[in-house]
Amino acid sequence: MRGFYPTYRGTINGASIILDISKNEAKKLVQALEKEGFLERDLETETRCRNEIWAKDGVWKNTINGNALAQAPAKTISRRKAEEIVQEFLKRVKTVNENGPYLYCVKRAAIFGSFLGDSPVLGDVDIAVEVTRKPYPDEEYEIKAAERRRGRRFSNLVEEIAWPQIEVEKFLRSRQRISLHYYDELENFQKQPDFKYKILEIPLNGPEKYETLQ
Numbered sequence: 001m002r003g004f005y006p007t008y009r010g011t012i013n014g015a016s017i018i019l020d021i022s023k024n025e026a027k028k029l030v031q032a033l034e035k036e037g038f039l040e041r042d043l044e045t046e047t048r049c050r051n052e053i054w055a056k057d058g059v060w061k062n063t064i065n066g067n068a069l070a071q072a073p074a075k076t077i078s079r080r081k082a083e084e085i086v087q088e089f090l091k092r093v094k095t096v097n098e099n100g101p102y103l104y105c106v107k108r109a110a111i112f113g114s115f116l117g118d119s120p121v122l123g124d125v126d127i128a129v130e131v132t133r134k135p136y137p138d139e140e141y142e143i144k145a146a147e148r149r150r151g152r153r154f155s156n157l158v159e160e161i162a163w164p165q166i167e168v169e170k171f172l173r174s175r176q177r178i179s180l181h182y183y184d185e186l187e188n189f190q191k192q193p194d195f196k197y198k199i200l201e202i203p204l205n206g207p208e209k210y211e212t213l214q
Contacts, residue, residue, distance in 0.1 A: 010042055010059045013158045017166060023155050030060060038066035053157065076121040077177055085125050085176050086111065086200075094203035096168055103144055103164040104131045106172070108183060112197035123177075128197070130183035131168055 015026035033039040042061040049055040077085075097105045106129055113126030136144060145164050154160040173180050189195050 010045065010061055011055065011158075012057050013156050016155050017159050017162075027057075033066070034060065037063055039063065040066075076123060079120050079122060082115055082122045082125050082177075085178060086115070086127075088174070088176065089125075089127065089172065089178060090200065090203055092172055092174060096171065097203065101148070102168055102171075103134055103136065103141065103148065104168045105134050106130070106168075106202060107132045109200040109202060110183065110186060110197045111200055112186070112189065112195070113179075116196055116198060124179040125177060126179045126181065127200070128181040128183045128186050129169075129172065131165060133164075 012023060012026045012030055015021070015030055016023045019026065019029075021029070030039060034041075039060040040063050042059040045059045045061075046055060049059070093106045093109065096102045109127060109129045111125070111127050113124075114122045115125050133141070148167065149160060149163050152163070154163065159166060169180060172178070186197060189197075
């Protein structure tokens with residue numbers, strides 16, 4: 001497995017992984033959100049990816065009401081707190097990108113949403129990232145990936161296979177008020193009126209060392 005691994009998005013497996021709940025709980029949650037009109041089946045993706053193991057239980061996408069719900073802020077935070085969260089996020093990016101135990105690195109990141117406005121209070125900080133596998137030879141990567149998985153219990157095969165990437169994404173969030181998005185989502189967001197984003201400067205010792213992977 002090389003490069004970006006976003007395939008658990010929109011699936012029951014994905015909900016289980018991201019929310020850290022059992023697959024059965026995730027299934028009930030997805031069914032409830034579909035019944036309430038916040039999710040709908042993504043038939044196009046299901047047809048295109050019908051032979052993929054991660055899509056065998058179905059793929060969902062947000063409805064218009066689902067997007068509105070996703071964008072609705074919960075508790076607010078101050079702009080100063082949001083700025084601290086961004087700085088801490090960049091420190092974690094540096095940790096991930098250094099020659100440490102992580103097998104994926106952050107290639108690029110951008111911030112968008114209310115952080116780029118003038119309001120003194122904000123909801124979650126919206127950050128889009130692109131992560132990519134560090135250029136270990138395949139055999140070495142599999143050995144290191146096995147080490148990263150050792151001693152852990154996984155809810156499903158998708159989580160086990162994708163763990164080296166998932167653990168990076170979990171670390172980047174680090175239970176902070178961050179709404180983490182995939183970088184390719186920016187293309188769809190740009191269709192919205194007045195949408196803007198700002199490229200974040202990735203700390204040194206980062207992805208420039210891994211360009212050979214692309």
